[in-house]
Amino acid sequence: MRHCKKKQDKTIAYGGAETKGRTITPLVFLIPAFLLVTIFVLYPVVSTVSLSLFQDSKFVGFNNYLELFGRRSFSQALIHNGLWILIHLPLSVFFGLLLAVLLRQVKGGAIIKSIIFLGMVIPLVVGGILFRFIYDTDAGVVNALLRFIGLGSIARSWTFYPDTALISLIIGTIWIWTGFSMIVYSAGLEGIPIELYEAAKIDGASRWKTFWRITVPMLRPATIVVVTMTLLWVLKVFDVVYVATFGGPGGASTVMAFEMYLDAFQAFNFGRASAIATILTLMTFGFAAYMVNRMAKS
Amino acid sequence: MKKNAGVTRTMWMAIAVIVIVVIGAVIAVWYVARPQPAGLTVYSLWSGDEEANFMKVLENFTEQTGINVTHIGFSTQELLIGVPTQLKAGASLADLVIAPWPAWILDLAEDEHLVEVTDLITATKYPTGYINSVKDTAGKIWAAPFKASGKPGFWYKKSFFQDNNLEVPGTYQEFKDLLADIMQIDGIEEPIASGDTVGWPLSDTTEAFIMGLGGYQLQEDLIAGTVNWTSTEVRDVFEDLRQLLAAGYFSEPAEWQSQVAKFWDEKYGIYFMGSWITTMSQIGDVSDLDFFPFPETDGVAGSVDYCIIPKYTENLDQAKELLQYLAGAEAQETMVKLGGFLGTNVDVPDTAYGTLDKKVLDFISQTTVHIVPDLDDAVGGRFQTTFWDQLKLLWVSPTTGTLNSVLEALQEEAG
C-alpha cells in the first residue's frame, strides 16, 4: 500500500508473556472508533448506494441514474461543477504558488499570508453573503470599481443573471481557497534545500529557469496535495450556492450537491438524491484515489 | 521530577476536557428538554402587517378561551421544506400550520401526518372549490379554509393616474399603450414593478398573462397536465410576455415588500399583487389605491390559506378549538375589518369589508370571471421551485433562446 514509507514500523517488541494482551488491547483501543465510524459513516455510505437503486420502496435498478442523465437540471449541475474545476483549479493553484513565492521575499509577508488565508477559516455561508454583497449593483465594490474605470455600463448584480451567476461564484471561491494553495506551497518551498539554488546560481541559471527546473519539480508533492484537496472542495461546493443564488436563476448556478439537496429535502425523492450522492462520491473517490496513486509513485 | 510534572499537566488537561464536555452535555440536555411555552404554536407565512393583524385575532382567541397562542412566521422556503421534514420525523413543533398549498397538504395527508377535519367544520359554509382542493379521494377533508386571497389585477395609485392623464385599459392593446405612456413619465424607473426574494410575485404575474391571453381554461389545463408548456398556445402567451419584458416594461425583481414602497413612491406605475396589499403599511392612503384586472381576462387566480393540524401535536383538543375558531365567521370578520383579507366562510357579512376589499370580492365573485387555483401552489413539489426559478431567468434575460429553454425546463419538471 504505502510504497515510499519513510517511517519505520514502530510496533512495540514484547516478551512472550502478553499474548492475551496483544490481541485484546488493540481491540479495546479500536472499538469506540470503529463503532462510531461504522454506524455513522460506513453504514450510511452503503445504505445510500442501496437507496439509489430504489424508487418509492420499489427496486428499479439503475433507473434513477438513467433518469438523472436525462434531466436538464442535473446535466446543468454536472457541467457547472466541471466548469468550476476547469476555471477554479488552475487559477487558485497558480495564484497560490505565485503568492507563496512572492511573500517569502517580502517584509510582513507572514501577516499578508494570514490575511489571505482567512478565507479558509470563515463559514462558507458567510462567504456566500460576502459574494452577494460585493457583487451587488448598489452596495458592491465590484461595480464601484467598474464605474471608476469607466465600465459602469456593465454594472449589475452579478449573481443575479444567468450568464454571470456561476462565474461570479467561481471567482469568489478562488478568493476563498487560494489561501490553502498558498500555505501548502509556502511549506513546500521551505523544504527545498538551498544547495540546489546555490548550485544553479553557480551554473549561471536565470531566475526563470531556476523556477521551472528546480522549484516546480521539487514542489510536486505539494502540488498533488493542493490539486486533490481543491478538486474535492469544488466538487462538493454547496453552501455558497445555497446562500448566494439558490442555484438560479433558472438553474444557472446549480451544482451536484445542490441538486442532491433539492431532490432529498424538497422533493423527498430519496432514490434520485442517493443516486446523485453516489455519483458525486464516485467522482471524489476516483479523483482522490488517482491523486494518491500519483503521490505514492513519487 | 520531570515525570511527575508531565503527569500533572496531562491530568489537568484531561480534567479540563472532561469538565468542558460534561458542562456542554448538561447544557445541551437542559436546553433541549426545556419545556416549550404553554399553549399552542402556530406557523404561517406571515410577516409585517399581515402578521400583526393575525396576532389580533389570536389575542381574541386567547381572551375567549384562555389558551395562549405563539405565532412564528416563516419564509416560503422554510415552511415548505421544514414542516414536511418535521412531520416525517414523527414530531411537530407546531400545533397548527397555515399554508396556501393544497397539493402539499394532500401529500401530507396521504402520508398520514395530518388530523382529519371533516367533522370539525361545516363544509357547506365554504365555496365548494375551496373544500374540494383539500378533500382526498375518500371524501375526507384535511384542512379548514381560513383566508382567501385573490390576485385581482394590477394595482395603481389613483392620484398618479389622474395627474398623468392615464386611463384604465379595457383591452390588451390599450394596456400596452398605457405601459408605453407610463414609461415616458419623469421619475418612473419602469412601468411595472416586479417582486422577488420569494417566487410567487413573478408567478402570479405570469399566471395573469396565461389567463388573460390564453383563457382560464389554459391555466386549469396546465395544472392538470393536459397541455404542454412547450405547446403553441402556451408559447404564444409567453412570447407576448417576453416582448413586454424585452421592451423594459418590467423592473428588475427586487424584494417584494420594498417594491410596494417604491410603487407608492411613484417609481413604478403599476404592480401586480394579491389582495393583501390593501393592508400593507407601505400604502400611505388606501383610498388612493385601486386596481384593474388584466384586460379582457376570464379568470382570476385565487389562493386559500388553510389551517391544518399535524397528527403529532400534544395539544390536540386545543388545536382543534383554534382551527374551528379560525374557520368560523367571527374570527374571519375581525380579519376582514383589519383589511387585506377575504373571508372564506359564507357567514361573514359583506358589510364588514372596506370599499376596496369589497371591490376585490365583487370582482372575483362575478360570474364572468372564473376562480382558478394558483398554478404553482396546485402543482407543488419541485415544479414549484423550478417555476419560480425559471421565471426569474426569463425576467432577467428575456430573449427567445431563454424563453425556449424556460418552457422546456418547465415541461420537463411538469411531465
Added chain:
Amino acid sequence: MKIRKSTIIAHAIAWSVSLIWIIPFLGVFMASIRPFDEVLSGWWNFESFHLTSQGYLGAWNHPTAPLSRAMLNSLIVTIPSTFLPILVAALAAYAFARFKFPSRDLLFLLIVLLQTVPQQMVIIPIFNLMLRLGLLNNYLGLILLHSSFGLPWMILFLRNFFSVLPVEVEEAARIDGASYFKIFYKIVLPMSLPALASIIALQFVWVWNDFFFALALIQNPRLKLATQAIPVMIGRYEINWTIISAASIMVMIIPVVVYVVLQRYYVRGLVAGAVKG
C-alpha cells in the same frame, strides 16, 4: 544595502494583493457599522458617515433567528463535537501505530478512503436513522454525526504523528510493567499536545462552519445554529445589509479567533496532508 528594483516591485505587488484580499472583509465590516442607506450608496463613500449599532443589535435580537441564541447553540454543538472524537481517535490511532493485528493495513486503508466521502453521501440514511432514534432536532444526534465524520482524518493524522514518536520511552515503561492504557495516557498523550492542538483547531472550525448537516437535522427555529441563522435573515425581510453584515461578522469572528490563537497548529494540521473538507 542596494534595493533592487525587483524587490520594490515584489513589495508593491504583495501589498496590492493583500489590499484586494482584504477588501471584502473591510466592506462587510464597514457595512455592519453604518446605516443601511449609507451602505446602499456604497460603504466606500465617506461624505455622509454615521455609525450605528443597529446592525449588531438587529442581528443579535432578530425576531426569528436571534444570534444570541444561535451562537450559543453552535457552541453547544461544536465543543463536544471537537473533544469527544479526540479521545476516540487517539486510541484508535495509537493502536494502528503501535500494534500489529490481523488486517491492520486493510482497516487503515478503509479509514483513509472514508475521508473522501462527501456529506451528501451519508445524510439520507443518517436522517432516517436519527428519525428512528428520535434524535432529529436534537444536538446529541448532530454531535455524534460530527464526531464520527471527523474520526477518519483524525485517526490518519494522529497515527502519522505517533509513528514518528520515539518508541524507547514507551518500551521502557512497558518493561517497567505499565499497561498499554497507562502508557497511552501518561506518556503518549502528553507528548502529543501539538498534534492535539492541531486537531482541536481544525475540528472546531470545521464543525462551527458546517451548514449542511445542521440544515438537514435541525429544523426547530429555536435550535438553529449560527450558520443557519444567516440564510434565515436573507429570506425573511429585504436584504438589510447592515444587519446581515453584522451577523456575518459575529458568526465568522469565532473561528477566526480560534485560528489566530492556534494559528501555528491549524496550519500545521492542514498542511500535514490532513484530508479535510
